[in-house]
Every structure is written in C-alpha cells, then in structure tokens.
Amino acid sequence: MISPLKFNELEKRVTALELALVAISRKDVMPEGMAPLTTMAQEMGISTKKAEELARNCGVMIVRHAGSYAVHEGKFREAATIIIRGAKRKYGSKYWYHPLIGKFTMSARPQL
Numbered sequence: 001m002i003s004p005l006k007f008n009e010l011e012k013r014v015t016a017l018e019l020a021l022v023a024i025s026r027k028d029v030m031p032e033g034m035a036p037l038t039t040m041a042q043e044m045g046i047s048t049k050k051a052e053e054l055a056r057n058c059g060v061m062i063v064r065h066a067g068s069y070a071v072h073e074g075k076f077r078e079a080a081t082i083i084i085r086g087a088k089r090k091y092g093s094k095y096w097y098h099p100l101i102g103k104f105t106m107s108a109r110p111q112l
Helices: 004-025 039-043 046-059 073-086
Strands: 034-036 061-064 068-072 096-098 101-104
Touching: 034 039, 034 061, 034 073, 039 046, 039 068, 046 061, 046 068, 046 073, 046 101, 068 073, 073 096
Parallel strands: none
Antiparallel strands: 034 068, 061 068, 096 101
C-alpha cells in the first residue's frame, strides 16, 4: 500500500508531466526547461549534429518540437561541459576528440 504523502507527490508529478506534454504538443510554446538544440550547440561552440549526438549518447531528453529538436537545458549544459573538459586535441590540430562523440571542432571555447 502506498502512503497518502507519496501518492500526493506522484499525483503532482503526473500533473506536471501532463502540462509538459500539452506544451510540447502545442507548436508555438517551448516547454519550460527546454531549449532549441541549435541554440545550445551554438552556446557550446559545437556543430548541431555533434550536439544532437552528444544529447543522444549522454541520455539528455531530446524531443522533436516545431520541426526542430529541443533538449533539456540544464542536463545538456552539464553533459556538454563534461564532454568538452574531457576532450583532447593534438598539438596544431583544429579537431578535438572525445570517445563518446568522436572527432569534432569547436568554433569558440565555452566559458566553463
């Protein structure tokens, strides 16, 4: 049997998820806590394709929204920071490498 306190907690979570689902289904409103993938990729200085790969490989929530992708903003920043800090670059090369997303270029080093 579940306690009333736990039940109320779960009920609040379900309500919040329903509201997020309704917001996602509406094309004009971006759900709270989500950001366009292209914006996040530009902020981190990586390409959109590598940002999408990073989100998929790191378990960041990624959804299709109004013809493009939207990702969970906080989780994406956290995952991208870990990947960028762990990336290595050979001396004189413009390419960076991390085993999770492979070889990539950074247009600008993000302020970590």
